[in-house]
Amino acid sequence: MKAFATLADIEALERAPLATLAPNRTPYQLIRAIAERFPDREAFTFLPDASLDTPPQRVTYRELLAHIHRAANAFRALGVHESDTVGMLAPNTPEAHAVLWGAQLAGRVCPINFLLQPDHIAALLKASGAKVLVALGPNAELAVWPTALAVQALHATTLVPISVDEPVPGTPSLQDLMAAQPDTLTFEPDLNPDRVVALFHTGGTTGAPKLAQHTAGNEAHTAWFAHAYYDMDDTAVEVNGFPLFHVAGAFVYGLALLAIGARQVLPTLSGMRNTGFVKAYWQFCERERVTHLACVPTVLASLLGVPVNAKIEGVRAAFTGGSPLPAELAQRFETATGIPVRNILGMTECAGLVSIEPLLGPRTPGSAGLRLPYTEVHAVPWRDGEAKLGERCAAGETGVLVLRGPHMSPGYLDAKRNAGLFEHGWIVTGDLGHIDDAGRIHITGRAKDVIIRGSHNIDPGLVEDAFMAHPAVLQCAVVAEPDAYAGEVPVAFVVLRAGVGVDADGLLREVAPQVYERPACPKRVVLVDALPLTAIGKVFKPTLRLRAIEIRLTEIAQGLAPDRAVRVDASDEGGRQRALITLAGAADEDLSQRLRAALAAIALTVDIRFG
The missing domain is CATH 3.40.50.980 (Rossmann fold)
Structure with missing residues (x-):
């Protein structure tokens, strides 16, 4: 299959029947076909520990x-x-x-x-x-x-x-x-491609985590077409430090390489959480002749702190997904390493992939790339709390993204949970964005409340439940706070019951053990007298998201300029969040550059002024 560069390449491919281009419609058939073709080729290189002296486990x-x-x-x-x-x-x-x-x-x-x-x-x-x-x-x-x-x-x-x-x-x-x-x-x-073969849990946006059903055909579809965006062949070598409970590790960066006979380097039991491996990352890349990096923005940010102490000219690309990719972070990574960065958009409910930015095409700031072959992705109007599936937004016009295709899950195991996401044959993503004239998909915000910390989808409702179970809490709302490493982290805004004496830190210590998973635990608690409400009495989270931005950016700016007064004003313009940081005193270009560097990994438009 020829590598993709533009939407026209995908449309040309689609002139042939899907069955002709993708005859193997299950993961097993993909792996079996490659094993018969390249039986002695290495599939996995597992690193038992972070020492370059330890022989790896090699599996053909x-x-x-x-x-x-x-x-x-x-x-x-x-x-x-x-x-x-x-x-x-x-x-x-x-x-x-x-x-x-x-x-x-x-x-x-x-x-x-x-x-x-x-x-x-x-x-x-x-x-x-x-x-x-x-x-x-x-x-x-x-x-x-x-x-x-x-x-x-x-x-x-x-x-x-x-x-x-x-x-x-x-x-x-x-x-x-x-x-x-x-x-x-x-x-x-x-081997019926329509048989449900996997259940992947996802935090979703409401209620307890859901089990998304995958058919064999769902998984095979994303895996088979991904390599044409990555510009990979059977000689490719990728570092895949993602867990298999996440669709990125299993399909986006996993089965996609198994389907073409490429090799994956699996870095220790802890993956990218192994700090020793991260410190020796570039040396492992040189030793294993790595050609592609599997990342999320937090990994890119971590690797910027690792000196390039090895020959990495063979690394052709770093692909990243899981959370929004800040354009400045991508630019800094490319400048520091010489490795092109490309973005990916995925969902558990479609076997991990919605779109990929092709390596052979340009990196476009804000773009999540082009849709998969034989799929549809549209921006549709979002009005009165729902997607208008019968309408289409014009090129460049913001709406909520919807999709359908052979990779689309048949729904959650509990069909009662489908409402709001699986609607009339479409997946309603909850992502706000637009599609430009070149067919590139852009994400600009979210219509729903899910928080994405690294590659973890966090349901704020479950975190709120943990706080509401505490006797001192009257009301709680959990929203995303921007974070340079994790992309987003949860922050809890809490109204206390009258007469209680607990402080924010003490409340967090008491509630943290009750939060359903460690990444979902809020980074901070903000005590407030009241939560912002809509006209019908529902908590208005967009206001709290802006307040969370103001708190975090004030901390960052004040840390770099402790002797200056700092004011941060955050705003939302049609789903696009931006912030204005005002620092008292005379203009200081060095301070401005240091502040921009500190904010580079945060997916937010920031303006800085002095005075």
Whole structure:
């Protein structure tokens, strides 16, 4: 398939039937086809630790396919059939890939964030109908096993450890179960591309996390077409430090490379959270002949602090998604490293991809790239709290983005949760934006309340529930605060009950343990006398988002100019947030440049003035 540069390239491709260009319509068929073509090529390079002296674990495509077969056979032997689920609590390792794709053959898979609270994980497993839970076993780096034991006490399943440092006495490991199975399938798998093969949890925008259903065809569609945007072939090598419970690790940066026979470098059990690996990042890139980087904006910001102490001329691109990409951050990264940055827009509900900015095209500030082939993406008017699906916005006109296509999930496992997102055959993303004359998709804001911290979607309603359970809290509203590292972090605005004596820090300490996952815990609590309300008495969060911007930017500016008075005024112009920072005193170009550098990683238009 020829690499894409423009929308015309995609439209030319679409003149052929989809079945002609994408004959393999399931993840298994994609992997099997490549394993038959390149059996001895390396699929994974797993780094056991952050030392350049430690030999990596190398897995070929022949071995990967055998591992998938053995895992599928093992799950079938444990009683897993097409309508049954295998839960997974594990980082991105070769063994976890065997589980992810093998479980889809035997039944279906439900990868879960191991940072969630045990009761939350147990609820997801119960909803999914999980018969088996595979979890990372005891080890010195990542404490998943204690969480798995706590989960099993809440939801009884067959618990299978992935053996790492030490065996679990009396419990066969995944490796033991796989070793007892042949390396060819013992059953005939159902390879219907319309069969639901995976359940991925997402915070969504309201209520408890939801389980989005993926068909085999959904996943294969995003994976097969992605490489034409990345300009990759089978010689590509990518650093994929994303977890498999996230669609980026599994599909956007995972299956997309498996589908073409490329190689993934998997950096330790902790992924990009391993600070030792991050410090040696460029040296690993040189050693492993890396060509592409899988990132989110927070990773780009982290890598800017790592000296380029290796030969990285072979790195062709850094692709980033998960949260808005600040144009100044992308420019600084490109200037410092010489590596082009390209943006991605994705959703759990469409197997990870909406659009990609092609490597062969220009980086356009604010653009999330071009839609996938054989899909539709439109901006439609947002009025009276809903998307007007029968209308279309003109090129450049802001609306809410909607989409449909072969990658579109059939909906949430609990169909009652579909309202507001799955509407009349469309996904209503909740993202405000427009499509320009060249077909590029631009995100300018959100019509809904979800907070994106790094690559975590955080439901503010669940965080608010944790605060409202505290006896001192009368009202609470949680919104996004801009953050140079994480993109956004939650901040809680709280009205206290009359006569209570708790302060903001004390309240946060008491509530934090009750928040459903660590990334969802607010960075700060702001005590207020009243929350802004609409005419019908609903909390008006746009005002609080602007207040959160003002608080954070004031902190940053005051930190750089402690002797000056600082005023920050934030505003919202049709979904585009911007801020004016006014610093008292004479103009100071050096201070202005330092302030702009400090704000470069924040996806916000900022003006600075003195006086």
